[in-house]
Amino acid sequence: MIYPSIIPCILVLAAGVYLLGLRRAEKVAALSGGLREMHSLPTHYGVFAALCCALPALFLLAIWMVSEEKIVTHMISGNLPAEYLKLPANKLSLVINEVKNIAFGGFTATSGNPAIEQAAAAYVAHLHATRNIVSIVVLFCCIVPAWFSLRSITKDLRARNLVEGAARILLIGCAGVAILTTIGIVFSVLFESLRFFQSVPLADFLFGLKWSPQIAMRADQAGSSGAFGAVPVFIGTFLIAAIAMMVAIPIGLLSAIYLSEYAGASFRNWAKPTLEILAGIPTVVYGFFAALTVAPLIRDIGTVLGLTVSSESALAAGLIMGIMIIPFVSSLSDDVIHAVPQSMRDGSLALGATRFETISNVIIPAALPGIVGSILLAVSRAVGETMIVVMAAGLSANLSFNPLTAVTTVTVQIVTLLVGDQEFDSPKTLAAFALGLLLFVFTLVLNFIALRVVRRYREHYE
Amino acid sequence: MNSPEPVNTMTTRPSLLEPGKNLKKRYRTDLWFQRIGITAIFLSLAFIALLFFQIISEGYTAFIQTNILLEVEFSEQAFAKENLATADYPGLIKKSLTDTFPEVKSRNGKKLLFSLVSSGAAYKLQEMVEANPKIIGTRQKMWVAAASDVDMLMKNKIDRKAPEENRRLMDNQLAWLDILKSQGRLEKQFNQTFFTTGDSREPELAGILGGVKGTALTLFITLTLAFPIGVAAAIYLEEFAPQNHWTDLIEVNINNLAAVPSIIFGLLGLAIFINFFGLPRSTPIVGGLVLALMALPTIIIAGRASLKSVPPSIREAALGIGASKMQTITHHVLPLAMPGMLTGAIIGMAHALGETAPLLMIGMVAFIVDIPGAITDPAAVLPVQIYLWADSPERGFTEKTSAAIIILLAFLMTMNSLAIYLRKKFEIKW
Numbered sequence: 092m093i094y095p096s097i098i099p100c101i102l103v104l105a106a107g108v109y110l111l112g113l114r115r116a117e118k119v120a121a122l123s124g125g126l127r128e129m130h131s132l133p134t135h136y137g138v139f140a141a142l143c144c145a146l147p148a149l150f151l152l153a154i155w156m157v158s159e160e161k162i163v164t165h166m167i168s169g170n171l172p173a174e175y176l177k178l179p180a181n182k183l184s185l186v187i188n189e190v191k192n193i194a195f196g197g198f199t200a201t202s203g204n205p206a207i208e209q210a211a212a213a214y215v216a217h218l219h220a221t222r223n224i225v226s227i228v229v230l231f232c233c234i235v236p237a238w239f240s241l242r243s244i245t246k247d248l249r250a251r252n253l254v255e256g257a258a259r260i261l262l263i264g265c266a267g268v269a270i271l272t273t274i275g276i277v278f279s280v281l282f283e284s285l286r287f288f289q290s291v292p293l294a295d296f297l298f299g300l301k302w303s304p305q306i307a308m309r310a311d312q313a314g315s316s317g318a319f320g321a322v323p324v325f326i327g328t329f330l331i332a333a334i335a336m337m338v339a340i341p342i343g344l345l346s347a348i349y350l351s352e353y354a355g356a357s358f359r360n361w362a363k364p365t366l367e368i369l370a371g372i373p374t375v376v377y378g379f380f381a382a383l384t385v386a387p388l389i390r391d392i393g394t395v396l397g398l399t400v401s402s403e404s405a406l407a408a409g410l411i412m413g414i415m416i417i418p419f420v421s422s423l424s425d426d427v428i429h430a431v432p433q434s435m436r437d438g439s440l441a442l443g444a445t446r447f448e449t450i451s452n453v454i455i456p457a458a459l460p461g462i463v464g465s466i467l468l469a470v471s472r473a474v475g476e477t478m479i480v481v482m483a484a485g486l487s488a489n490l491s492f493n494p495l496t497a498v499t500t501v502t503v504q505i506v507t508l509l510v511g512d513q514e515f516d517s518p519k520t521l522a523a524f525a526l527g528l529l530l531f532v533f534t535l536v537l538n539f540i541a542l543r544v545v546r547r548y549r550e551h552y553e
Numbered sequence: 554m555n556s557p558e559p560v561n562t563m564t565t566r567p568s569l570l571e572p573g574k575n576l577k578k579r580y581r582t583d584l585w586f587q588r589i590g591i592t593a594i595f596l597s598l599a600f601i602a603l604l605f606f607q608i609i610s611e612g613y614t615a616f617i618q619t620n621i622l623l624e625v626e627f628s629e630q631a632f633a634k635e636n637l638a639t640a641d642y643p644g645l646i647k648k649s650l651t652d653t654f655p656e657v658k659s660r661n662g663k664k665l666l667f668s669l670v671s672s673g674a675a676y677k678l679q680e681m682v683e684a685n686p687k688i689i690g691t692r693q694k695m696w697v698a699a700a701s702d703v704d705m706l707m708k709n710k711i712d713r714k715a716p717e718e719n720r721r722l723m724d725n726q727l728a729w730l731d732i733l734k735s736q737g738r739l740e741k742q743f744n745q746t747f748f749t750t751g752d753s754r755e756p757e758l759a760g761i762l763g764g765v766k767g768t769a770l771t772l773f774i775t776l777t778l779a780f781p782i783g784v785a786a787a788i789y790l791e792e793f794a795p796q797n798h799w800t801d802l803i804e805v806n807i808n809n810l811a812a813v814p815s816i817i818f819g820l821l822g823l824a825i826f827i828n829f830f831g832l833p834r835s836t837p838i839v840g841g842l843v844l845a846l847m848a849l850p851t852i853i854i855a856g857r858a859s860l861k862s863v864p865p866s867i868r869e870a871a872l873g874i875g876a877s878k879m880q881t882i883t884h885h886v887l888p889l890a891m892p893g894m895l896t897g898a899i900i901g902m903a904h905a906l907g908e909t910a911p912l913l914m915i916g917m918v919a920f921i922v923d924i925p926g927a928i929t930d931p932a933a934v935l936p937v938q939i940y941l942w943a944d945s946p947e948r949g950f951t952e953k954t955s956a957a958i959i960i961l962l963a964f965l966m967t968m969n970s971l972a973i974y975l976r977k978k979f980e981i982k983w
Contacts, residue, residue, distance in 0.1 A: 262788055262789035266789040269806045275825050278824075279821050279825050283824060353591075365598060366597055369601060373908070376939070379939065379943045414600050445579050446587075447583040481940075509823065510914075530816070539805075542809075
């Protein structure tokens with residue numbers, strides 16, 4: 092019955108133990124001749140005692156929370172009628188799910204079945220019993236170490252070192268979250284992708300020219316096989332990214348050059364943050380704008396010129412994506428152009444070169460590696476961008492280089508395959524993870540190269 | 554070295570002090586280049602202006618809503634049954650409409666007449682009766698929401714001169730509306746529904762509150778997880794970490810995570826949090842976790858930069874008078890670095906606020922009418938709400954989408970201005 096509020100319980104206990112520790116440290120100090128004689132401050136002793144109280148208990152509780160379901164399920168599955176136990180593993184897990192549903196007050200089709208009702212009742216009973224036991228054990232683990240730690244407070248206890256050691260471990264743990272995230276990403280996409288490649292060969296996926304992942308419901312239905320050749324999807328992705336870069340590179344680069352070489356301080360001070368607004372607008376807003384305004388506009392212009400333009404043309408999505416990417420190109424290039432030493436500019440101008448000649452002959456060549464790095468980063472941004480293409484690009488995979496037709500991209504396919512009902516054993520769902528793996532690896536390589544190039548370039552001039 | 558040519562060319566130029574023949578041309582090129590540069594900047598600025606103009610001009614109309622004044626008779630016999638919830642509220646509305654236009658007799662005509670009023674009007678009656686059962690037996694005048702098509706007509710978004718078969722409203726409907734209007738019973742009023750309800754299939758009943766609350770819950774999770782972890786990681790990496798391969802690995806990792814496409818984080822959330830840990834789909838807790846992992850690199854990088862800007866003399870002074878390393882950091886370095894860290898956190902939160910793609914992966918695209926009250930309730934967030942409405946074919950949802958975007962951008966601007974304000978206010982020049 093304490094179980095639902097066990098965590099607040101532990102925290103309150105720890106707070107109490109902190110106060111006790113503080114009190115005891117002061118008492119010890121008074122007995123041994125003042126605070127100066129103590130190794131640490133009284134708060135350190137208090138925190139030390141509180142940590143001794145809370146940490147083992149929380150650790151134990153965490154272990155229990157992870158394993159609770161398995162243990163209780165194991166306890167009841169022995170008592171199920173024999174005909175259920177003979178079922179294959181996946182059927183048995185269905186039965187156990189039903190038991191759990193009933194136990195937690197849900198309704199299922201067979202909730203009249205007495206065996207399952209009984210098992211559900213047993214499940215609830217076991218759960219309560221074990222939770223009570225665990226609560227008592229956890230509280231015990233609170234009080235015993237706390238008592239010992241309070242007893243151990245003497246003037247020679249190195250409480251500060253112990254507490255700071257614990258804090259340091261916490262800090263290391265937090266820094267490790269970044270690594271855990273990467274591992275989590277790799278594992279989550281890798282495992283599902285491996286399952287996908289068991290049913291679809293890697294070569295078919297990478298070099299196949301037909302993408303139609305909708306697998307039919309029945310095996311005898313036409314087109315039931317589904318085709319997982321990802322080449323049209325890649326081509327669509329690169330087509331849209333290429334259009335985006337054709338917009339973003341000239342505008343972004345020229346803006347950066349103008350702002351750093353020509354513009355006065357006051358113009359620069361307001362133009363630069365205003366340009367950054369483009370980076371702050373959520374992509375779903377760009378997507379809405381592309382689908383509602385730009386795509387119909389392009390279609391109408393196309394009709395006037397006598398061209399057939401799809402209403403989900405790659406051009407519309409690419410144009411808007413390019414505008415979204417302008418600030419990435421411009422602010423990164425601005426940084427690298429700024430890093431070119433002033434002496435090089437001065438030298439060129441002193442020789443009589445105009446500013447344009449200085450830019451084209453001195454600054455751009457000097458800043459080129461950095462600019463290339465920033466463009467690579469922008470490309471990875473374009474390839475991974477999702478909402479604009481989901482809202483403005485097409486769904487069907489056309490093997491086409493024509494920017495006026497509808498093409499699809501990797502991210503659009505991931506979204507369409509995973510939104511809605513999923514079954515994690517069909518290649519259709521798993522294909523999304525395979526695409527995700529490719530996207531992850533591609534952007535990772537691109538970022539890695541770009542960051543390396545930019546960093547090496549900066550070191551060159553610093 | 555081998556050819557004497559340079560000497561010859563020197564002789565062809567008169568003097569360095571006289572301008573060359575092509576000097577004008579060179580300056581003209583320079584000027585042109587300058588013009589191209591400024592055009593590029595103004596292209597971007599023009600796009601921003603166009604985007605804002607388009608969204609605001611499309612969206613401001615959603616803050617007003619066309620209402621119809623109805624005189625409803627809460628007759629005793631309609632509430633003969635005990636249970637107030639089972640009374641025929643749509644019937645009351647229909648009765649009121651047929652009383653207003655007694656000349657409408659045909660089945661088809663009545664159907665058209667009834668379709669002028671939103672289906673939400675009946676719920677409004679029900680709420681009124683349940684709140685105050687004494688009104689049974691009386692006649693009440695009340696404003697109820699008009700149907701979306703009527704709303705669009707009143708806002709001039711439906712062309713009434715278009716041929717009848719291309720129009721959502723028939724000729725006789727237009728005539729009734731004109732009568733109502735001339736009687737002052739058709740008015741545009743402030744749209745309260747939009748700010749007080751969740752999503753709906755009917756544009757005139759759809760509101761933003763569900764999305765705003767879902768966003769608030771999600772960002773709450775994100776902030777409580779990402780900020781402490783980010784600050785702790787920044788402190789470790791900047792102050793404690795030894796220069797070794799592990800530290801390098803973590804650093805490279807963080808920089809790469811900052812550039813991983815957001816949809817990949819969605820895949821992580823789906824595979825790890827939902828499939829592996831069994832957390833409930835479509836809930837703010839999963840959304841908050843995923844966004845926290847996404848915001849973490851931004852917060853760590855900003856935190857490190859702001860720790861780096863605290864001069865070493867502060868640390869040395871504290872260490873010199875006997876503080877431990879941890880005390881130095883918690884008592885002196887961290888308070889000085891905190892404004893910078895907060896700024897970074899707000900910017901990270903602003904990114905998380907606008908993020909949509911990873912939330913699609915974890916099922917936050919469900920159609921959810923209820924307003925979420927806890928982090929484990931299914932919820933929509935503001936950007937996903939925008940995405941859902943943008944996908945709806947009804948004309949009425951276009952202005953709702955734009956209005957939701959206005960609200961989202963307003964939140965973003967507030968957060969960014971707060972970040973700029975903090976930076977300006979607490980910036981310390983060492």
